[in-house]
Amino acid sequence: MPTFLYLARRVLQAVVVILIVTVVVFCLLHALPGGPARGILGPQATAQQIAEFNRQQGLDEPLPVQYLYYLRTLLHGDLGTSYTLNEPVAQLIEQRLPKTLVLTVLSAVVALLIAIPLGMWQAVRRNKPVDYVVTTLSFVAYSTPVYFLGLILVLVFSQLLPWLPAQAPQGDTLAQVFADPAGLVLPVVAGAASMIAVFSRYMRAATLENLSEDYVRTARAGGSRRNALLWRHVFRNSLTPVVAMLGYYVPVLFGGALVVEQLFNYPGMGLLFWSSAQSSDYPVLLGCVLVISIATVVGTLIADVVQRIIDPRVKAGRA
Amino acid sequence: MSAVLQPGQSPGTGPLADPPGDTAGAVGPRLMVRRFTRNRLAVAGLVVIVLFLLFCFAGPLLHPTDQTHTTLSQVNLAPSARHLLGTDAVGHDELGRLMFGGKVSLLVGLAAGLLATVIGTLWGAAAGYAGGWIDAAMMRVVDAGIAIPALFILLVVSAISTPGVFGLVVILGLVSWLVPSRLVRAETLTLKNRDYVHTLRAIGGTHTRAITRHILPNSVSTIVVAATFQVADAILLVAYVSYLGLGVQPPATDWGGMLSAGLTAAYSGRWWLILPPGLAVILVVCAFNAIGDGLRDAFDVRGRA
Numbered sequence A: 001m002p003t004f005l006y007l008a009r010r011v012l013q014a015v016v017v018i019l020i021v022t023v024v025v026f027c028l029l030h031a032l033p034g035g036p037a038r039g040i041l042g043p044q045a046t047a048q049q050i051a052e053f054n055r056q057q058g059l060d061e062p063l064p065v066q067y068l069y070y071l072r073t074l075l076h077g078d079l080g081t082s083y084t085l086n087e088p089v090a091q092l093i094e095q096r097l098p099k100t101l102v103l104t105v106l107s108a109v110v111a112l113l114i115a116i117p118l119g120m121w122q123a124v125r126r127n128k129p130v131d132y133v134v135t136t137l138s139f140v141a142y143s144t145p146v147y148f149l150g151l152i153l154v155l156v157f158s159q160l161l162p163w164l165p166a167q168a169p170q171g172d173t174l175a176q177v178f179a180d181p182a183g184l185v186l187p188v189v190a191g192a193a194s195m196i197a198v199f200s201r202y203m204r205a206a207t208l209e210n211l212s213e214d215y216v217r218t219a220r221a222g223g224s225r226r227n228a229l230l231w232r233h234v235f236r237n238s239l240t241p242v243v244a245m246l247g248y249y250v251p252v253l254f255g256g257a258l259v260v261e262q263l264f265n266y267p268g269m270g271l272l273f274w275s276s277a278q279s280s281d282y283p284v285l286l287g288c289v290l291v292i293s294i295a296t297v298v299g300t301l302i303a304d305v306v307q308r309i310i311d312p313r314v315k316a317g318r319a
Numbered sequence B: 001m002s003a004v005l006q007p008g009q010s011p012g013t014g015p016l017a018d019p020p021g022d023t024a025g026a027v028g029p030r031l032m033v034r035r036f037t038r039n040r041l042a043v044a045g046l047v048v049i050v051l052f053l054l055f056c057f058a059g060p061l062l063h064p065t066d067q068t069h070t071t072l073s074q075v076n077l078a079p080s081a082r083h084l085l086g087t088d089a090v091g092h093d094e095l096g097r098l099m100f101g102g103k104v105s106l107l108v109g110l111a112a113g114l115l116a117t118v119i120g121t122l123w124g125a126a127a128g129y130a131g132g133w134i135d136a137a138m139m140r141v142v143d144a145g146i147a148i149p150a151l152f153i154l155l156v157v158s159a160i161s162t163p164g165v166f167g168l169v170v171i172l173g174l175v176s177w178l179v180p181s182r183l184v185r186a187e188t189l190t191l192k193n194r195d196y197v198h199t200l201r202a203i204g205g206t207h208t209r210a211i212t213r214h215i216l217p218n219s220v221s222t223i224v225v226a227a228t229f230q231v232a233d234a235i236l237l238v239a240y241v242s243y244l245g246l247g248v249q250p251p252a253t254d255w256g257g258m259l260s261a262g263l264t265a266a267y268s269g270r271w272w273l274i275l276p277p278g279l280a281v282i283l284v285v286c287a288f289n290a291i292g293d294g295l296r297d298a299f300d301v302r303g304r305a
Helices: A003-029 A035-041 A047-057 A063-075 A089-124 A129-143 A146-160 A174-178 A181-211 A214-221 A226-264 A269-278 A282-310 B029-038 B040-057 B094-130 B132-147 B150-160 B165-175 B178-191 B195-202 B207-218 B220-243 B255-267 B275-299
Strands: none
Touching: A003 A063, A003 A282, A003 B132, A089 A129, A089 A174, A089 A181, A089 A226, A089 A269, A089 A282, A129 A181, A129 B040, A129 B275, A146 A181, A146 A226, A146 B220, A146 B255, A146 B275, A181 A226, A214 A226, A226 A269, A226 A282, A226 B132, A226 B150, A269 A282, A269 B150, A282 B132, A282 B150, B029 B040, B029 B275, B040 B094, B040 B275, B094 B132, B094 B165, B094 B178, B094 B207, B094 B220, B094 B255, B094 B275, B132 B178, B150 B165, B150 B220, B165 B220, B178 B207, B178 B220, B195 B207, B207 B220, B220 B255, B220 B275, B255 B275
16 A cells, blocks of 8 residues: 555554544543532522533533534644633643653653663573563563552652652743752653553564574574674564554553542642542543543554654565 | 574564464464473463462461551561561551552453453454445554553543443553554454455355354464553553542552552661562563563564554
């Protein structure tokens, strides 16, 4: 398939997926008992006040109509207004998203820098003690709830050994976040741990697969040194599945950020989502889920396209 | 994927690894058992699960404790001969609570994992078998589901209601069926063009019959492996659920509930309230992942994508 057609097809698919996401989230949030009116006006509100509020907010229209309204405002870049913070949702997310991105991108970079060499090392040392130890550690890291890991990190590195702060950097601007790098260490480690486990497993499997390919045997027979071969060829070929996996990992990263931000009191989008859930602030919940889902869909799209560019085997449909 | 496995060598292992291999491999049962038992981590995992089942379900017979009434004269006791793992903030014996909560964690995790597998299997088989635009539409729904992080959905649900144990199983099943649906769809795509399926259709067999008599039985190894990983993930998700405020209500509890209840106590040095449930979750989830790994090698199927 020519690249242009492929791109058009993938973008169309992505748009459909985003539309389905909006329907799912819209339905979910409208399944709420009591509705938003009671949440805003309080338990003392009369039926008349609630009816009045519903009419003002357009909440008395049929659901499909409300959905179309919602879609129309979305296309204008309007995510609605927070019920409790009385600010536009888009503005709230705009303030918080960069901080969440700093956390997730840092975690992802740290995780990949550790996981890729680790996985290759395991593959080379397959079924040796090192491989077993790292495999076991990966299982443990993958199986540990993030909040439990975060708690242990705080207990050990901030209570027992007073090395690092137990609270993430505070403040509204990114400059304030970067002014306190020590505060970022524990949140980033907590966010990166399970990703290291998953991606080192991936890298290990991909490297093993490549090591058994004919080109490796041929190059070895021709006298190539193993390390040169490993870094020049096997490394690059093994990266393809890792890149593809990155796109799918975006929602997991955001899920981790939700817990990490709450645990370390880091004022990003996860914490915003958390407090909005406590106060049933639907527009904010809806907006956050939408932004995260779009990020995931776009992430997957980019990963697919990058994979196609860096690995000609994908284009030929052989990998 | 074009690597050729050397005979006798098991493919790569790991919770998310994707080793090469034939789909729906026809491997004899004796060979399967031998391959499974050669994977030491998988055997260890099986032992851990059996021990935990005994601990949670038979343990209370040997160590009967009152997990319903509070004993306010016995709160926050450190581990001692009388209370091997101490007591919690309302005087429950922590060792007994570990058994009591473990029942819920294991049962909810198993049920939710299996439910997710059933939903995913039916969805994936239907999509793959139908093909064309039905397949495309059904898989876009799966893409959309994967794009919305499960923890966010669970937190939204917790803002709406506090479900019982049954509701919890349904919710967890509904947020985690997506990966098995992709695996089963991929399997169905290859199976539906086999001669025996065409023959069945030619002699007048229905689509339902083709799916239930041929496609699903031939995908059983893929499904069993997916189910094992699904249970591991579900038990982990159950541990998150209490933290998000969706967990079972007191006096019932589960390991996640014990963990969230112990979070603040841990800062005051009462480690016995968080380490036992935390380690229990890690051990059980590791064990199921290891078993899934072993089964995947034994069945010689491709892992979860």
